[in-house]
Amino acid sequence: MEKFEVKRLQILDEKGNADTGLLPTLSDSDLKKLFELLILSRQFDQRALQLHAEGRLGTYASILGQEASQIGSAYALEKTDWVFPSFREMGVYITLGYPIWMLFQYWTGDERGMRTPDDLNIFPVSVPVGTHPPHAVGAAFASKIKGHRTATVAYFGDGGSSKGDFHESLNIAGVHRLPVVFICQNNQWAISLPREKQTAAKTIAQKAYSYGFEGIQVDGNDVFAVYKATKDALVKARTGGGPTLIECFTYRMGDHTTADDASRYRSKDDVEKWKARDPLLRLKLYMERKGLWTQQYEDEVKKKVTDFVDSEIKKHESAAMPEPNDIINFTYSALTQRQKKELE
């Protein structure tokens, strides 16, 4: 009755060769920005892990290996778009210009770090896996009702795609042709569960077709492919074309979180294989060929980024302790009779 074909998009291969017919329009300055955001996100990630090891940061979920999926997609967003991330999306926050010192603040267990600045529409980290896609659908519904041209994006992982809320949200989005883009970072692992035990489907992208809209698998370590797929999906969303599911095929290079030890369930060889597919490496090779990368340039970027992250850590660590009364103050719009007694 109906036939579907799941497409896979790759533009930049592991050697840094680009398919020029598919290359999205990105200026030299865009390329440099993407490169610098990749370095910055990786630096943030490494410093977060370091701070955790030193007892200066709580449990943290590393983004190592997934930077192209996060930065490539977030770079395609407009300021007015709404973003509903999961907990492994620090690269998305950073790309959108979220203050880095606040991200450190959040990961030390301080809610103030998730008080999104007023000029950004990125939602706080959602911890229960795969339960927030309905929020992106609801916001997209609201945008459509209000006649805005805002699109919304939900980020989740291969694990999240098994949840009931994933199904319910894609289904509702399909029925109402809502301006929402579902971005699944398939990093092959949900803590210890490999992708093939998560679903018997060959791809996660194909699930979109059962809800009546397109899904596409992209090389999630290829920043150009992720950028292009997201940009196209956002344009489609804003012009009434409805939702899209993008599966970014990537790999979680680190442990699930700092509380995990991935050597218990996966082999070193598996991880080694993915090192050659590093998203930063292939962008560097491409830029070198274009004369946009030199060792000196990279050293300068790294120095600048290190100094910046240092100063953000300093800013975060010199902030005052949160007010204990704030535990109560943000529960309701006004204090209850009980809360007033508790504050006395």
Next chain:
Amino acid sequence: MARINMVQAINLALKQEMERDKDVVLIGEDVGKDGGVFRISEGLMEKFPNQVFDAPLAESGIAGVAVGMAVYGLKPVAEIQFMGFIYACIEQIFSHASRIRSRSRGRFTCPLVIRTPYGLGIKPPELHSESTEALFCHMPGIKVVVPSSPYNAKGLLISAIRDPDPVVFLEPTRLYRLIKEEVPENDYTVPLGKARIVQEGKDITVIAWGSMLHRVLESIEGFDAEVIDLMTLRPYDEETILNSVKKTGRVVIVHEATRNCGFGAELSAFTAEDAMLNLKAPIIRVTGLDAVIPMAKLEDYYAPSKEKIVKALKKVMEY
């Protein structure tokens, strides 16, 4: 002013709120053309085609979508067809709606209303008669409201829609068409968080809400009872309860839900903690049985009967 029942009063509240504010939207199963299984939203889709939406059969999705609508700037009123189906929404309500304000330190808020018919009284199939209001009362960040008459149903629902916090609005099915009363056409509100003294009295404070309020009123003849209609269960009106208990020294709490961890347990503990020295008798709860809610044939044996309420009133008067 017309004499109308609770279904008509809720319909009127929704209609007037959608007229007043285009951001008020209705979403739920069969709420559109069908007007809802209880006809609460009858005629509203025709009148407000861009504000009333039929949802696929997906309760968690409906609650989650309402969360997204609310944070974006709408005032969604989501209908869950029966309270027995709201359990699928618990994660959305507990893990998200209740804590978005706190999680974002006030940047995002979640002004939604989840309406659902609840309680016994219409002899339906299994899981259509639940009264698990206490579940929602346990969760900080959520408000829980139960109307007991057409007048306060309209006023409370308007307050709930305008409230900046998420509200679970529980509509006693038994009362939907049982009573008619004068309900003003004009815009009025009944404030959340405030109880109502239905009848003043000197000897016993009887606390109830929803359909049990009416059973209490049928049972108090011959007693000098002060009857409190709690209306908002979370946050509940501690002050009104304390003032009454200080006067009467005796407390009977009546609810349809099962006793164990029912909302009466909270009210009883609170009263004991804050007014122990004013009490003349043990606090008594008259509740549903410690059992699964039965289907139609046995349903009348489950909820507190008039006899059980009278027995409790007599007992506290023995002291």
